[in-house]
Structures are given as structure tokens and as C-alpha cells.
Amino acid sequence: xxxxxxxxxxxxxxxxxxxxxxxxxxxxxxxxxxxxxxxxxxxxxxxxxxxxxxxxxxxxxxxxxxxxxxxxxxxxxxxxxxxxxxxxxxxxxxxxxxxxxxxxxxxxxxxxxxxxxxxxxxxxxxxxxxxxxxxxxxxxxxxxxxxxxxxxxxxxxxxxxxxxxxxxxxxxxxxxxxxxxxxxxxxxxxxxxxxxxxxxxxxxxxxxxxxxxxxxxxxxxxxxxxxxxxxxxxxxxxxxxxxxxxxxxxxxxxxxxxxxxxxxxxxxxxxxxxxxxxxxxxxxxxxxxxxxxxxxxxxxxxxxxxxxxxxxxxxxxxxxxxxxxxxxxxxxxxxxxxxxxxxxxxxxxxxxxxxxxxxxxxxxxxxxxxxxxxxxxxxxxxxxxxxxxxxxxxxxxxxxxxxxxxxxxxxxxxxxxxxxxxxxxxxxxxxxxxxxxxx
Amino acid sequence: xxxxxxxxxxxxxxxxxxxxxxxxxxxxxxxxxxxxxxxxxxxxxxxxxxxxxxxxxxxxxxxxxxxxxxxxxxxxxxxxxxxxxxxxxxxxxxxxxxxxxxxxxxxxxxxxxxxxxxxxxxxxxxxxxxxxxxxxxxxxxxxxxxxxxxxxxxxxxxxxxxxxxxxxxxxxxxxxxxxxxxxxxxxxxxxxxxxxxxxxxxxxxxxxxxxxxxxxxxxxxxxxxxxxxxxxxxxxxxxxxxxxxxxxxxxxxxxxxxxxx
Numbered sequence: 001x002x003x004x005x006x007x008x009x010x011x012x013x014x015x016x017x018x019x020x021x022x023x024x025x026x027x028x029x030x031x032x033x034x035x036x037x038x039x040x041x042x043x044x045x046x047x048x049x050x051x052x053x054x055x056x057x058x059x060x061x062x063x064x065x066x067x068x069x070x071x072x073x074x075x076x077x078x079x080x081x082x083x084x085x086x087x088x089x090x091x092x093x094x095x096x097x098x099x100x101x102x103x104x105x106x107x108x109x110x111x112x113x114x115x116x117x118x119x120x121x122x123x124x125x126x127x128x129x130x131x132x133x134x135x136x137x138x139x140x141x142x143x144x145x146x147x148x149x150x151x152x153x154x155x156x157x158x159x160x161x162x163x164x165x166x167x168x169x170x171x172x173x174x175x176x177x178x179x180x181x182x183x184x185x186x187x188x189x190x191x192x193x194x195x196x197x198x199x200x201x202x203x204x205x206x207x208x209x210x211x212x213x214x215x216x217x218x219x220x221x222x223x224x225x226x227x228x229x230x231x232x233x234x235x236x237x238x239x240x241x242x243x244x245x246x247x248x249x250x251x252x253x254x255x256x257x258x259x260x261x262x263x264x265x266x267x268x269x270x271x272x273x274x275x276x277x278x279x280x281x282x283x284x285x286x287x288x289x290x291x292x293x294x295x296x297x298x299x300x301x302x303x304x305x306x307x308x309x310x311x312x313x314x315x316x317x318x319x320x321x322x323x324x325x326x327x328x329x330x331x332x333x334x335x336x337x338x339x340x341x342x343x344x345x346x347x348x349x350x351x352x353x354x355x356x357x358x359x360x361x362x363x364x365x366x367x368x369x370x371x372x373x374x375x376x377x378x379x380x381x382x383x384x385x386x387x388x389x390x391x392x393x394x395x396x397x398x399x400x401x402x403x404x405x406x407x408x409x410x411x412x413x414x415x416x417x418x419x420x421x422x423x424x425x426x427x428x429x430x431x432x433x434x435x436x437x438x439x
Numbered sequence: 440x441x442x443x444x445x446x447x448x449x450x451x452x453x454x455x456x457x458x459x460x461x462x463x464x465x466x467x468x469x470x471x472x473x474x475x476x477x478x479x480x481x482x483x484x485x486x487x488x489x490x491x492x493x494x495x496x497x498x499x500x501x502x503x504x505x506x507x508x509x510x511x512x513x514x515x516x517x518x519x520x521x522x523x524x525x526x527x528x529x530x531x532x533x534x535x536x537x538x539x540x541x542x543x544x545x546x547x548x549x550x551x552x553x554x555x556x557x558x559x560x561x562x563x564x565x566x567x568x569x570x571x572x573x574x575x576x577x578x579x580x581x582x583x584x585x586x587x588x589x590x591x592x593x594x595x596x597x598x599x600x601x602x603x604x605x606x607x608x609x610x611x612x613x614x615x616x617x618x619x620x621x622x623x624x625x626x627x628x629x630x631x632x633x634x635x636x637x638x639x640x641x642x643x644x645x646x647x648x649x650x651x652x653x654x655x656x657x658x659x660x661x662x663x664x665x666x667x668x669x670x671x672x673x674x675x676x677x678x679x680x681x682x683x684x685x686x687x688x689x690x691x692x693x694x695x696x697x698x699x700x
Contacts, residue, residue, distance in 0.1 A: 023486045023487075025487075051507075051550065053546075053550070075458075075460040075583060076461075134490065137489075166583075169461060169652070171641050179642075179646050180647075
């Protein structure tokens with residue numbers, strides 16, 4: 001893009017900024033911005049993820065392997081990969097999973113929501129609102145808040161450890177259920193931890209509600225899973241903010257991935273339109289399904305029936321932590337140990353599709369199985385690929401409103417804008433080069 | 440034994456190459472120790488955690504991820520030059536990670552399968568560990584690493600001593616926990632006898648066989664274990680696949696990977 005800039009006098013208007021690395025996200029990105037006649041011509045989030053080829057090497061693997069293999073796509077949300085994979089493979093094989101297994105999976109997933117959201121709120125996002133470079137610096141002025149964040153994250157990790165074996169890449173998840181189901185006695189100490197965590201979670205909502213939020217509105221279509229009985233986490237059909245919706249089986253008819261030169265991450269469109277998944281979408285579409293405690297916390301924090309301000313996503317995440325803690329307590333209270341811990345699943349030649357709500361958005365898996373149980377092809381559509389167009393549109397809007405800012409301030413605003421969306425890029429290096437070409 | 444660090448606060452840098460972020464997240468998952476670590480070291484460069492970064496040299500660099508691009512080859516040399524001590528964390532950095540499955544296939548074909556426009560993709564045909572490119576002072580294994588072991592490694596480097604990380608197999612941890620052997624008792628295939636200790640025998644404790652995420656022990660007897668895996672009902676292809684995961688390119692698992700090929 002820099003090469004397109006005109007020479008001579010016009011070149012004097014061209015600004016090329018090479019800035020410090022984009023921090024407090026998972027992954028590497030650079031932003032290319034072109035400005036013409038005082039308006040933003042393009043804003044491209046360039047994701048440098050070195051390809052790891054998961055979909056290619058899943059071919060020829062046994063249908064029982066994806067939960068372990070695909071969890072390695074992301075260390076921040078491995079449970080999302082395990083659950084979407086299980087949903088897809090169980091659907092392919094026509095297996096109906098025990099209700100008690102579904103509940104235990106939801107408990108495990110609540111652990112991931114709590115741990116991942118607490119990480120994002122306290123370590124990645126809050127420093128933006130409080131003028132600190134990181135949580136350690138923040139701890140000098142707000143030690144209690146950072147300790148609360150650590151305790152909350154630890155409570156989420158305690159669920160992951162008790163149900164899944166360890167917080168990162170849990171070992172206990174399998175197609176059909178679990179290898180070993182915990183006993184009620186195993187779960188009892190979690191309830192103690194979570195009752196304290198509920199207070200911390202409610203306090204977190206109060207804390208972030210006091211931050212200062214720029215007044216912006218994101219117009220992209222919102223898309224989230226919907227479950228008739230509960231706030232969708234581990235399964236559901238698809239709903240959109242336009243009142244539309246479709247079953248997961250039709251996902252490929254509506255969501256189309258495409259490849260652009262500026263990014264190794266694929267982009268996706270919903271019926272040709274850009275769209276956003278994640279906490280803003282979930283809250284706006286389904287906030288009435290939150291628990292009473294979470295709804296009260298949301299109302300007290302000033303959230304309305306929809307939230308389209310990406311800066312306020314930190315409040316929505318905090319409300320979702322209240323919900324996840326509440327829900328985990330309910331699931332532990334009602335827990336019945338599944339016996340056996342997994343439904344037997346027999347492979348057949350079929351296609352299976354599975355979804356779930358990763359903390360940062362909807363995650364879709366599709367597998368083609370051969371009759372011998374080996375995978376013929378795999379397709380994985382992660383939240384960041386789906387959200388990338390909406391993030392770029394959001395960036396273009398923010399830049400367009402703030403062209404008067406100097407380079408450092410504009411760059412900081414762009415970084416905040418990206419972090420608002422909690423992109424999980426999981427890639428090699430983290431360099432964000434902001435290049436503004438004005439012509 | 441390494442020299443102790445200078446009496447002033449030593450500097451810590453955390454770097455990432457091709458990986459999932461999970462091993463550096465292990466440091467943030469040390470909820471009880473994180474603020475103490477931050478108090479005893481200056482966290483000079485850790486992008487997942489902080490937007491403040493200072494230039495090297497660094498006293499201790501932790502490196503996550505494998506080398507998969509030409510630019511990364513250059514970058515790891517710069518990091519090595521800037522680091523008094525360099526410790527790799529996790530299976531990607533110590534063995535090439537799960538993405539090293541490309542080493543035994545055709546990367547151009549892989550790119551065709553995954554990407555609509557593979558010409559936009561710039562990647563090497565291999566995924567290699569950090570030690571293939573620069574000298575490494577210590578390798579901490581695991582996919583992911585164990586956070587207690589990470590604290591031990593950081594503490595040891597701060598104190599100027601060798602980290603106390605056992606070099607034995609998962610079986611020793613399993614016995615110490617008093618678990619019943621899943622392979623002997625239930626006929627469940629298990630890589631415990633040839634897998635490096637470190638996880639605390641997590642999988643046998645959850646009634647499943649070890650799947651080798653900590654990589655091979657020194658001198659693993661693959662031939663003997665393969666016989667046991669077959670007796671547990673695995674065919675040759677399945678035996679090859681269980682060695683072809685997160686440590687597929689680790690030299691000790693090579694013999695296992697060749698089964699069924």
C-alpha cells in the first residue's frame with residue numbers, strides 16, 4: 001500500500017507509522033490504513049499467523065482424535081475446540097449423548113468462560129481504560145483489583161482442572177463424553193471456590209462499569225447460537241440480529257470463507273454481509289436468558305437490551321462471568337454422575353457439523369468421515385476469521401472519526417479497538433505495524 | 440551449574456513463534472506466584488501480558504513455538520544474541536509441535552487444502568525446534584508445559600542452579616500416585632513407558648492412556664511398547680498415529696511414527 005502513494009508534494013501527506021508491537025492479544029497483527037482526501041479508504045487487519053495446517057493433517061486421522069488435536073489450535077480456548085469437535089463427530093455418527101454428559105460439558109465450558117473472560121478483562125483489556133501498560137503496573141495502584149482478577153481466573157481454572165484434568169488442553173474430553181466423570185465429592189470443593197468467585201464476579205461488573213466508554217455503535221449483523229432453554233454455550237442453532245436464523249446443518253450455505261492477500265487468516269461473510277460473533281452478539285440476542293443475578297448485574301452496570309458498543313464489551317464479558325459462575329454453581333448442585341462417562345460412538349460414512357460459543361465467538365467444525373472412521377476432510381471456522389471483517393469496519397470507523405489525532409494517539413486507539421474484540425489469533429509473532437497512507 | 444544473575448532485578452522476556460499461546464499462558468496461570476515473579480524479575484518483554492517493552496539484552500528469555508518461516512529463522516538468532524539464558528517452553532519449541540506433521544507431507548498440497556489462495560501463504564516446508572537453530576540453555580517439555588515446572592525453572596535460573604526436572608517416564612509418576620496401570624489392568628493403549636514425566640500421570644488418573652504430550656524419554660524402547668500397543672488391539676496405522684501428534688518430530692518417537700507406513 002505504501003507503494004501506491006504518490007510521489008512529490010503528495011508524498012509529504014503520506015504517513016507511514018511503524019509502531020511497537022500489538023500487545024495483550026493472542027497473536028500477530030499489523031494494520032494497513034489508507035486515507036484519501038481526509039477519509040478512510042481502507043483499514044486492513046493483517047494477520048500474520050504462520051499457517052499450522054490443522055485441517056490438512058486431520059485428513060486420515062481417526063474420528064476420535066480431533067478433540068485432542070484441534071484443542072492445540074488455541075491455548076486460551078481449548079475447550080471450545082474440544083466441544084465443537086465432539087458435537088460434529090457425534091452428529092456425524094448419529095450418537096445421542098447422555099443428558100448428564102451434556103451438563104458436565106457445560107460445566108467444563110463455564111470454567112473456560114470464567115478463566116478466559118477473567119484473563120481478558122483484567123490482563124488484556126482493563127489496562128486500556130486505566131492508562132496502564134499491563135496488570136502488573138496496574139497492581140501498583142489497584143492491587144486488590146488485580147488480586148480479584150487472579151482469584152476469579154483461578155476459580156475458572158479450578159473447574160477446568162477438576163473436570164478436564166488441566167486448565168490448558170484438558171485430557172478428559174472424548175467423543176461421546178468423558179474418560180472419567182468426577183464424583184459429587186470431587187466437585188464439592190469447587191462449589192466453595194465458586195461461591196467466593198460469585199462475589200468477585202459481581203464486583204468485577206461494578207468495577208468495569210465505572211470505566212469511561214467512548215460513545216460508538218457497531219452496525220454489523222450480530223450472530224450467536226440460540227438454545228431454547230438456556231443461554232447458549234455448548235450447543236444450539238444459529239440466530240442473527242436481523243431476526244433470521246438457521247440450523248447448524250445449513251451453516252455452509254450461509255457462511256462463506258474467503259481469502260484476501262493481506263492476511264493468512266481467512267475472512268468470512270454471512271449471506272454476503274459482514275457480521276460479528278462473541279459477547280456483544282450473545283448479549284444482544286439472548287440477554288433475557290441470563291440468570292437473575294447476571295441480569296441484575298447488567299442492569300446495575302447500565303447495560304440496555306442490546307449492546308453494540310465494542311468498548312463496553314468488557315462489561316458484557318463481566319456479566320457473562322457472573323452468569324458462568326452462577327451456572328456452574330447450579331450445574332454442580334444438580335450434578336448426577338454420568339454412568340458410563342461416555343456414550344459408545346460407532347463411526348459411519350457421514351458428514352458432521354458442530355458448533356459452540358467460544359468466549360470470543362462462535363466456533364464451527366465440519367468433518368467428512370469414511371465408513372472406517374477415518375476423516376476425509378475437515379473444516380474449522382474460528383471466531384476471529386468470522387469477526388475479522390467487522391473488526392476492520394470498526395477500525396475504519398474509529399480512524400475516520402479521529403484523523404486529527406497524532407500518530408501515537410491514533411495507533412493507541414486502533415490497538416484498543418482491536419483488543420475490544422478479544423481476537424484470538426494464535427500465531428507466531430505479535431507485530432502490529434500501523435501504516436497510514438494519506439493521499 | 441549456571442552463574443547466578445546479577446544482584447539487580449534480572450530481566451525476563453517471553454517470545455512466541457508458531458504455537459497456540461498455551462505455554463506462555465501457563466505463566467499467567469500461575470495465579471498464586473505471578474505477582475511474586477513480577478516482583479523478583481523485571482518483565483521486560485511479554486506481549487501477551489504487557490504493551491510495555493524494553494530493549495535487550497535480557498537475562499532470561501522464555502521461547503514458545505516452533506520455527507516455520509524464513510523471518511522466524513532470523514528472529515530467533517536475534518533473540519539468542521540478546522539473551523544471556525534461553526529456555527524453550529513446550530512441545531512446539533522443543534520438538535516442532537503438532538505443526539511438524541508437515542515435515543512428513545507436502546506443504547504445498549497442505550496449503551492447497553486449507554487456503555483458497557495458497558499463493559498468499561509464506562511458509563517453510565518444515566517446523567523445527569528452537570535448538571535446530573540456536574543453542575538452548577534448557578528445554579522444558581509438555582503440550583502444554585506444567586506451570587509448577589515452569590516456576591521451578593524460573594526459580595532455578597534466578598538462584599543460579601540447575602532446574603530440578605525429572606528425566607524419567609510417566610510410569611514413575613503413575614506408580615508414585617498409586618494408580619492402577621491402565622494398560623495391564625484394562626488393556627488400554629498407553630504411551631506412559633516411553634513418555635517424559637512432568638504432567639503427574641494425568642491421563643492414567645483420568646482412566647485413559649498417556650498420549651505422549653511431554654515427548655519421549657531419553658532412549659525410549661519403542662519396539663517393545665509397539666508390541667504392547669498391538670496386544671491392546673491397535674493395528675499398525677493406529678500405532679503410527681499415536682506417535683504422530685504433538686511431538687511427532689522428536690527423534691525418540693521417530694521409530695513409532697514409521698509404523699503402518
